[in-house]
Amino acid sequence: MKRIFIMGCLVMFLGTLLIPSEAASFNPRDVQKLKATNQCPHCDLSGADLREANLYRADLTGAYMSGADLTWANLSGAELTGANLQKASLRRADLCMANLAGANLTGANLNMANLAGTNLTGASLYKANLIKADLSKANLTRANLTGANLQRATWIDGLKCKDGSFGECIKQAVPEGEGMKNSSFPP
Numbered sequence: 001m002k003r004i005f006i007m008g009c010l011v012m013f014l015g016t017l018l019i020p021s022e023a024a025s026f027n028p029r030d031v032q033k034l035k036a037t038n039q040c041p042h043c044d045l046s047g048a049d050l051r052e053a054n055l056y057r058a059d060l061t062g063a064y065m066s067g068a069d070l071t072w073a074n075l076s077g078a079e080l081t082g083a084n085l086q087k088a089s090l091r092r093a094d095l096c097m098a099n100l101a102g103a104n105l106t107g108a109n110l111n112m113a114n115l116a117g118t119n120l121t122g123a124s125l126y127k128a129n130l131i132k133a134d135l136s137k138a139n140l141t142r143a144n145l146t147g148a149n150l151q152r153a154t155w156i157d158g159l160k161c162k163d164g165s166f167g168e169c170i171k172q173a174v175p176e177g178e179g180m181k182n183s184s185f186p187p
Helices: 002-018 028-037
Strands: none
Touching: none
16 A cells, blocks of 8 residues: 555656646747847747846747746837737836737736837737736727726726726726816816
């Protein structure tokens, strides 16, 4: 009986070593290539630690970046068409004017990310965390926002989304007098 128990434990231990971990499955050569050239289309960067990376105008077309940590990364102007950023951490990342058309951001953490002017045409933001994200002037044509948390996000028209905004932006009312600040009418 003791022998069976020890064999079972050994099999379970060895089994965990053979199961690939998403958090450590990136290709180190791809990370080196990205850092050296700022280009890595169709690379495997899944689970890579790219916190605070300067990826300004990087070409990451079709890159597999599921579970990557891009917290505070500069991705402004980056080309991320068709990239897989499922469950990636993009907290406070700068994605201003980036192209994320057709990208998979399912379950991604975009808390306080700058997405101003970003192309998100056809992107999947299913259950993404967009709390306090800036989506002003972003293109969300055909984007899937089902279950996305948009609480206190800045919407494409510059208005804030209310608490309770899930899957759609429920806009906060403009405070009385705020909408007339720039008018030419006398007070």
